Amino acid sequence: MVDVVLSLDQLHALAVNVLTSNGLGAPHAQAMAKMLVAGQRDDCQSHGVWRLIGCVKTLRSGKLNLDAKPSVQDISPALVKVDAQYGFSPLAFELGSQMLVEKAKRTGIAALAINNCFHFSALWPEIEVLTDQGISALAMVPSHSCVAPAGGTKPLFGTNPIAFGWPRPDGMPFVFDMATSRIARGDIELHQRSGSKIPNDWAIDEDGQPTDDPERALKGAMLTFGGYKGSALSAMVELLAGPLIGDMLSRKSLEFDDGAGVAPCHGELIIAFNPSLFGGTDFVENSHRAEALFAGIVDQGARLPSQRRFEARKRSVEHGVALPAKLHADLLNLIET
Template sequence: MADVALSLEYLHALAVDVLTSNGLDNSHAEALAKVLVAGQRDECQSHGVWRLLGCVKTLRTGKLNGSAEPRVHDVAPALVKVDAQFGFSPLPFEIGSRILVEKARKTGIAALAINNCFHFSALWPEIEALAAQGVAALAMVPSHSCVAPAGGTRPLFGTNPIAFGWPRPEGVPFVFDMATSRIARGEIELHRRAGLKIPNDWAIDDEGQPTDDPERALKGAMMTFGGYKGSALAAMVELLAGPLIGDMISQESLEFDEGLGAAPCHGELVIAFDPSVFGGADAGDNAHRAEALFAGIVGQGARLPSQRRFEARERSVKHGVTLSAELHADLLALSKSQDRNADACGRS
């Protein structure tokens, strides 16, 4: 089936329609659609609107509260906690991040803990939103157990991503968002959906053997990147975004799911740093030092993290995005407005 060209506006409206048609409150749907369309816009297919299928599945399990009202707890001068009330994470982040930035500007460093949230999307949209307000930020979440520790053969960790952002005087921020697993789980799902093999160093099967079959990989365990180094970072994420903030580790999240196949439910930790408070009168000179580092990277032919995403973003803003006709049809089938079509609703 041919690809379908769509405008970003159409895609956002379709995403909101899919979510609200399946029981999600409009405020949550708007926040979640923004994140998923951003992934599609930046050509991060594994974190784009394909994940709407998983959102709908999660809504239908009954585990998620589609009309949850996040509760804010102002714990300390440098700490705010938001109880997501078992709803999706983007709206609690939007609410909590405003307080987080205010606290960071007063104290130099502050933390946001989001509890009881269903989180499955990329972290870089959150980090970019903070960098746009002039703060550096670090975010991390566990997920469902699907990754074996280095030297192990059974799932224990989640993909446990870490994201970091640094604001820059001009242009886009310095941002990276990486799983501590060798690859994002969504990439294996996309290979399975497309009937493609995966590299045999991404995962092991349920007998602990390397596999290039995505079906066997999904039944086995993914591998950490960098062996023991990635494994140590994965354990760090489990601790900081789990017991530290009073929430579930990946194994507990999987048990909470009870085999229903919903999105992972756990906590998220976000730490913000205000360079102007840390640097004081020298903040301007420190920013120049950071720019010298970036210039040194690109000056020898290397690229900055997320450069490919930002280039894709420029293309998508100008020309829209493409979806497979199959995925577009799947999304239409989940929406109330099944009479939507690309030509009538913003085909680019």
Template sequence: MSDHIALSLAEAHALGCKALSSQGFSAAHTQAITDVLIAGQRDECHSHGLYRLPGVVQTLKTGKVDPVAMPEVIDHAPGVVRVDARFGFSPLAFNLGRPKLVEKARRQGIAALAINNCYHFSALWPEVEAIAAEGLVALAMTPSHSWVAPAGGKRPVFGTNPIAFAWPRPEGPPFVFDFATSAIARGDIELHRRDGKQLHEGWAIDSEGNPTTDPTAALAGAMLTFGGHKGSALAAMIELMAGPLIGDLMSAESMAYDAGAGVAPMHGELLLALDPKVFLGEDAPKHIARAETMFEAIVEQGARLPSQRRFAARAQSDANGVSIPKSLYEAIMALAN
């Protein structure tokens, strides 16, 4: 008997929607959250796919998140739009704020979207891809819970603090990267623990500050930044830009707000959108073509562009559907029923 369940994308989406709506999420939140979960599953980003759904529900059951909160979109300044998520999950807040962000970027070349008071569980690439689909360059960043020690330190200060970037291309999907400034994503360590696998050296330390490859010890200790002091500096930048700059929590403050509940982080998110057509005017096609020359120089020597694996997985999932562990399927079905 297979230990996985095969689903079409439509079946997977319907399953996610049924589970979330059964648990009390509004129709708007149900749709927005499920869209993000299925995007991760479709692209074989398993740590950000349906695997996250039980955690979303657990955050709800602690009473931390408002499942029916309607975000407030605020036209804050000529180049800034703010969205108060009102303590709901972030996907709906982004969906509601994105049109105003795009409008402002097209008008003046650059604009920022600050999302406040949101619970965040998802990857950032769905958001920067959505902005790039409008022909705009996109950058996104957010803190999380303080799980990550600074370079040379032994105690958590930073979150996994992901940063994502998207560059629209004339043909095909955009150039996209999305990575945590920690050596590995928190969800991937949890997957290693679930699957009984050891971590790579350099990913984490235990509660005494000693290097460890044991995922359980790592989750009780601290993760490490990638690239030593360079990743640590980027993590600090993200704390500042997506924290104090937009009037929201840093990772340590988010952890304190959690108060031991162990649920999704509550903080803010900063997104930037830039319009090449405003920056470049009639010269835009010429300079966009120069970018394509760089991409070609990368791939012609056998290197791959970031997200190429995801895009290939997406094509396969669009054609053949997805599969999830039977145990996860049964857990989601229990929530749906």
């Protein structure tokens, strides 16, 4: 089947239509569509508009607050909290991020904790909102239990992604967004959707054995990257974006789901740093040091994180986004009339 090419504006309008026609309030639909279109724009299929299928399942489950009004709380000079009121997370981030930036610029370091949110999107679009304002940032979230700890055989952790961004004086920021699992769960689900096998080091089956079958992988457990190192980082994410901010661990999020199979509900932590305040009078020199590091990576033929995403973004802006015809048809079928 021939791909369907849409401009970014057309893709955004389609995403908003899918979401609002299924009952999601307009402010939430705009914020969520922006996140999912960013994934598709940057050719990150696992975090693109394919996720609208899961979003709609969540909307129809009755668990999500369709018209949630996130509550922003100014806790201290360096801490802002947002209670998402059991709505999707992007709107809560939009409402809390500006206060986060203001606090970071004043104090040097500040944190945003989002509670009671259904999280269903990549972290790098949030990070880039902050780097665009000269702020360096670190973000993390748990999810549903689907990843075994190193040496274990049963799901305990979520995919537990970590994202980091560093603003640069010219061009795009230094940004990475990575799961602490071997791969994002969405990548396994995409293999399941296409009927293709997965590498046998991504996951184990229900008996704890390596598998290349995405069906068995989804019934078993995913693996952490780097063995014990990824497992330790995953546990760190559980603690910092769970008990530290008064929210659920991945296992509790899965219990809250209670078999509905919808987006995970939990918390999110974003820590923001003001390089100009940290660096003081040496800020310019420190910026040169950072650029020397990036040059040292590129000059030996290595690639900076997100470089392929930025290249895909340029193509998408110029030529639009090509959606597989089946996915486009599936999205149109989600629109309630």
